[in-house]
Amino acid sequence: MKIKPVSNRMYGFLVLYDMHTTYYHSVLEGITNEDAIKRLDTKANHVAWLAGSLLQERYELANLFGVEAKSSAYELFKHHQGIKEDQKYPALKTYEEEWDKISPVLRDKLLNASEEKLDKILDFPVEGMSFPMFEMVSFNTYREANCIGQIALWRRLLGYEAMKYR
Secondary structure, X not given: OOOOOOOHHHHHHHHHHHHHHHHHHHHHOOOOHHHHOOOOOOOOOOHHHHHHHHHHHHHHHHHHOOOOOOOOOHHHHHHXXXXXXXXXXOOHHHHHHHHHHHHHHHHHHHHOXXXXXXXXXXXXXXXXXXXXXXXXXXXXXXXXXXXXXXXXXXXXXXXXXXXXXX
16 A cells, blocks of 8 residues: 655554554454464463454544544453453454454544644543553554464464465
8 A cells, every 4th residue: 555745753654554454354364263262271362352452452543533433342342451251252254344444544544643643642541641642653553563463373373374464
């Protein structure tokens, strides 16, 4: 995907954003919903949680940019909740469909973010934290790569072929 001229601060993030948008589908390809909830006798987050959490964070970031939208699994992930043993997680296909809806909306917000918007201080009083929007974009970009990598590892642990980078 071509990136129009954008501030130097955002260029690298948009390149990674586009990569992650594609990799999300690649890393989930072929994983069954049954396998997506396996934890292999560990405390690790399963694929369904990781995929849902990635989706939720795109929605959260979009909301910080003024988009009013929620994922269908909002209640499972709101306030950055961890994995829940007793909950049924949505099908991976559901996550992928919603990923395709929110990703272009958020991409447009990132592409057109003003310097003022990127410098805006976000306050999270419950967590006792505040930082600029730019740092939130930075962290989300890092986290997406991390979670996609975790799912890529789960693919191999569950006996699937390695993720394809396409």
